[in-house]
Amino acid sequence: QSVLTQPPSASGTPGQRVTIACSGSNSNIGSNYVYWYRQLPGAAPKLLIYRNNQRPSGVPDRFSGSKSGTSASLAISGLRSEDEADYYCAAWDDSLSTYVFGTGTKVTVL
């Protein structure tokens, strides 16, 4: 059972905006950076957002991250069929001394 909670699923039609929430606590999101990873079916995860809201080179600006208090969110605008994947938030947890991943959210493009 992860300490970072995400909704199990999210969906939208092409072109829509989808937001994924990640709920944590003071010991993880509240005091450390949040990271987001995307895992396409059958593939390894890929870093999507680092340090709360930064995009690695090559990640389109359709993806944006934000953080407020003990929660974070990932927004995908202009949803595309290739965005169908599992999305995980992650952060260091000071109390557990562990890098924790969220429970994961499966995004479906209708």
Next chain:
Amino acid sequence: QLQLQESGPGLVKPSETLSLTCTVSGVSISRSNYYGGWIRQPPGKGLEWIASIYYSGHTYYNPSLKSRVTISADTSKNQFSLKLNSVTAADTAVYYCAHGITIFGVAISTTQFDSWGQGTLVTVSS
């Protein structure tokens, strides 16, 4: 271009030791601001961080696995490795190695895995 490749047995017997190696190509891991890590994913489940190593020597372990895990690096071979002993069926998973670059020095709380290997399935079964 940085690439990572996991290697090791795909089948391990219960109570034995799981040993995996990650070979990094495209960059020398001897730089002190680089680090490597192992993450696993049981079939159909989420991601679990196992351990990280800064190539300068610092190691960090998931407390839930710490008693069974060793992570090490051989910078001369541009590789880092994982050993997990006393395995059970619960250790069956896809094991990923990953690589990160720090601008904060040795700061485990800022861990981010910029590059990942393709993953290797390890099954624990007799």
